[in-house]
Amino acid sequence: MNAAEQIKNFEAASKIAAVVNLFKSEFPDLRVDLKPWMNDKDTIELVDPDSMDIGFHFPGRSRSFQSRSILVQIRFYEDPMEGNKRCVGVEAAGYDHRGQQWRFSTVENWRFLGATEPVQAVQEKLKHLCVEILRIFN
Numbered sequence: 001m002n003a004a005e006q007i008k009n010f011e012a013a014s015k016i017a018a019v020v021n022l023f024k025s026e027f028p029d030l031r032v033d034l035k036p037w038m039n040d041k042d043t044i045e046l047v048d049p050d051s052m053d054i055g056f057h058f059p060g061r062s063r064s065f066q067s068r069s070i071l072v073q074i075r076f077y078e079d080p081m082e083g084n085k086r087c088v089g090v091e092a093a094g095y096d097h098r099g100q101q102w103r104f105s106t107v108e109n110w111r112f113l114g115a116t117e118p119v120q121a122v123q124e125k126l127k128h129l130c131v132e133i134l135r136i137f138n
Contacts (some may be wrong), residue, residue, distance in 0.1 A: 003054045004034035016052070018136050019074070022129055023056055030056045036071055050076045066116040067094030067101050074133060075107065087137035090130040094118065106130050 007013045020032050036055030052074040061068045072092045078085040089107035093100050094114070102114030104126060112123055 001049050001051055001053060002035040002037050003052045006052045015136050016054070019054065019072075019133055022132055023072075026125055026129065027056075029059055030070075031059075032056060048073070048075075050078070052076070061096050064119045064122045065094055066096075066118055068096045070094050072133075074137065076137075087134055090133050092126060092130070104130075106134065 003016050007016060016034070023030055024032070033055035036053050054072045054074075056070045056072065058065065058068055070092055072090065074087060075089045075091065076085050077088045089105065091103065091105045091107065093103040095101060098115075100114065101116045102112050102118065104110075104112045104123075110127060112118065117123065118126065
């Protein structure tokens with residue numbers, strides 16, 4: 001679900017702003033998109049209501065990222081018994097004009113997979129950012 005649609009209170013807005021600031025502090029050229037998903041019927045059917053999605057776009061294709069855009073999906077789980085919601089993982093994917101080039105998930109094994117992958121230094125920064133995202137939301 002678009003991060004912009006998840007802003008229901010000051011706490012949510014602060015956490016989203018913290019994630020945006022984390023990425024912008026590491027990669028200042030990024031443009032942020034709090035509404036990466038279109039609101040058409042087909043897209044809405046695919047959107048996960050238990051995620052908070054943020055798009056990041058470079059001014060051009062980044063060689064170190066092997067992509068032009070990154071979709072970050074922060075995954076949540078709400079315990080039906082206790083009613084508390086917590087972050088269970090972060091998934092990211094890099095895209096360019098050819099489609100998805102790589103993906104990464106903290107839910108699985110913290111590995112990058114795809115046709116191309118970001119350079120090692122960028123992979124380490126992204127892993128660190130994911131740790132910080134988990135800290136922010138938990």
